[in-house]
Structure formats: structure tokens, C-alpha cells
Amino acid sequence: MFGKVLRSGVVAAACCTPAIAQQLPERDYRPPIASPAYAAGRGPSVCVDEAHHNFHTLDGRYWSFGELLRRDGYAVRPLRGAFTRASLAPCAIVVIANAQPSAAEWDDYPYPTPSAFAAAEIRATRRWVREGGSLWLIADHMPLAGAAAGLAAAFGVKFNDGFAMPGFDADPARRARIFQQPGLFRVDAGSLTRHAAVRGRDESESVAQVRSFTGQAFQAPAEAEPLLILPQGYVSLMPKKAWRFDADTARVPVAGWLQGAVMRVGKGRAAFFGEAAMFTTQVQGAERRPMGMNAPGAERNYQFTLNLAHWLSGLLDPATHSSKPPR
Numbered sequence: 001m002f003g004k005v006l007r008s009g010v011v012a013a014a015c016c017t018p019a020i021a022q023q024l025p026e027r028d029y030r031p032p033i034a035s036p037a038y039a040a041g042r043g044p045s046v047c048v049d050e051a052h053h054n055f056h057t058l059d060g061r062y063w064s065f066g067e068l069l070r071r072d073g074y075a076v077r078p079l080r081g082a083f084t085r086a087s088l089a090p091c092a093i094v095v096i097a098n099a100q101p102s103a104a105e106w107d108d109y110p111y112p113t114p115s116a117f118a119a120a121e122i123r124a125t126r127r128w129v130r131e132g133g134s135l136w137l138i139a140d141h142m143p144l145a146g147a148a149a150g151l152a153a154a155f156g157v158k159f160n161d162g163f164a165m166p167g168f169d170a171d172p173a174r175r176a177r178i179f180q181q182p183g184l185f186r187v188d189a190g191s192l193t194r195h196a197a198v199r200g201r202d203e204s205e206s207v208a209q210v211r212s213f214t215g216q217a218f219q220a221p222a223e224a225e226p227l228l229i230l231p232q233g234y235v236s237l238m239p240k241k242a243w244r245f246d247a248d249t250a251r252v253p254v255a256g257w258l259q260g261a262v263m264r265v266g267k268g269r270a271a272f273f274g275e276a277a278m279f280t281t282q283v284q285g286a287e288r289r290p291m292g293m294n295a296p297g298a299e300r301n302y303q304f305t306l307n308l309a310h311w312l313s314g315l316l317d318p319a320t321h322s323s324k325p326p327r
Helices: 063-071 120-128 144-153 172-179 301-312
Strands: 024-025 045-049 075-079 091-099 134-140 162-164 184-187 209-212 225-229 235-237 251-253 258-265 268-273 283-284 289-292
Touching: 045 063, 091 162, 120 134, 120 144, 120 235, 120 268, 134 144, 134 225, 134 301, 144 235, 184 258, 209 301, 268 301
Parallel strands: 045 075, 045 091, 091 134, 134 268
Antiparallel strands: 024 283, 162 235, 184 209, 225 258, 235 251, 258 268, 283 289
8 A cells, every 4th residue: 555645735655646646445346256155145244344543444445345255245344343352253254454543644643653452452352363263454554564563463473564665775766666666476486375365266266466555564473374475675664754765764674574474373363464455446646546456467366355265264274264153
């Protein structure tokens, strides 16, 4: 995700385009689903978090995400209350996309970024997963990675509150060109692993390439199963304010770090991703540039999204999934 509008009137994007360049949902995207996983509305309950000032919601920028899963048979609904044992109980899968600590402008956030989740919510979520729930935690670049870092850490995952970029240059013009390079993960390059969530249920569901849109880099424990591995040359830029880069911006080499991984946790499962636009469709700017599943190079992102839902609901690798029935 390239960023949101700042109070200064410019978009927090690599080249500081006008405010009209903010991201808007693209609602006409309808890719083919040859074999829906479930009868309409009869699949597992997918609860999408809308209780934590989320940048992506079902009636907004995650419209296409929700519609895609509904067309695959899942029962998709918003989750608008704090995370507790009771609020999580009806959900088979909980999706958290870019939770934020408040509705404040990113420029007004303190550094480091505060958690979007209370300690009790983190404990409740961890317990719910261990008892058989499936968590899909998506947190983009700074400050969104920092806002979800506490929840990720409960599973041994270390979110980096920075910007994963294919390189860096002190010169602003050259830096802008680097930032515009698409983030591509490919099986033939080894950056997209041959996991069940990449292979799908059969050859028609296999994915050879996934595209992401900036995002963050993270590290995961040994028991995690990597999906998206950042290629050589990638760095994490770590400014004190989002999208405020200069020649002295701190940076960390992150080649070999992850932007996507899954793991089994007790009786449940969890997926962690460092970029959100890859799972939806958006347009940006007056020229309505596609950003997400509708963008060039992201033609199979929708199938990757479905495959991940299938893995989280136990359709893929079912032998090691909880025996807990769909809710």
C-alpha cells in the first residue's frame, strides 16, 4: 500500500502526488472462480476486523476481498467489537487488515507506533487461535506494522515498522524510480515458495507470481512456513514519520526476510502478511491507476487470496488442521 493522505495536503506516496491520488475501492473486479469451495454462504465464517480504526474495511478498500471470498462460499461479515473470547467465538477466520491505534493523521502518531490492540485483546486472540481459530493478520508499512507488532509478537513474529523497498538512493529522483519498481514474488525465482497455498487444490489453482505494493518486511520463528521471501537488494527504510525519507534515513538490509508466512498454532492456524493491497482492488489518482489484484503483474493474486483462505479453513493440508467444524 502506498500510503494515505497527510494533513499537509499531499499523499504519502513515493513521489508526493496530489491529494486526489488517495486510494479508492474498485468494485467492478470479478475474476473467474471455476470451482467455489462452498455453496453460497455455507462456508466458514470470515470476520473482518473493523474495530481498530482499520485502513481497510469491507465497505471500503477491502470491498473486493470480501466479495471474492463470498463468491467462494464463505460467510463474510465485519467484526466491530473488541476482541474477547465471546466476540471471536462465532468466527472461523478473523482477518485484520491494517489496524491503527487511532484515527489521527500518521504525522501525529508518536514514535514508536503504539499498538492498535489492548493486551487483553492480544491474549484473547492468541488463546482463540490455539483452540482452533484461524488468524489472517495483514499489516502494511510504517506506521501500520508498528500498530500490529504486539499482536504479531504473541506468535513469535517480528514485524518491522518500516518500508520494504527494492533499494535506496540518496538522490530523490533516482530514489523515486527505485520505489516505483513492482514488488514481484515468483516461484521460478524462489521468492514465492512451493507451499500448498501456492499450489492450490489442483493445477488450475496454482500460482506462479504474486505482486505486492511496498509494505513491510518481517521475521518469523522456525515453525513458520514462508510464502513470500524478499529478494536480494531489499532494504527496510525506517523514518521517524511515514514516507519522510532523506539521505540519512535509517535502513536495514532485509533480503531473505518475509512478506508472507503461515504457521500452525495449537489446534489453529495463522497467516501473516506485510502488505494489504495485494488482497484487494483499488484505484489511485485522477487517472485511476490500478493498485492491487487489478494491477499488471497481479493477475493471479486473487487465486493466491483464495488459496490462503482454503489453507486457513483446512481445505489445504487438512490432516494437520483442527477437527473443529466450520462456524
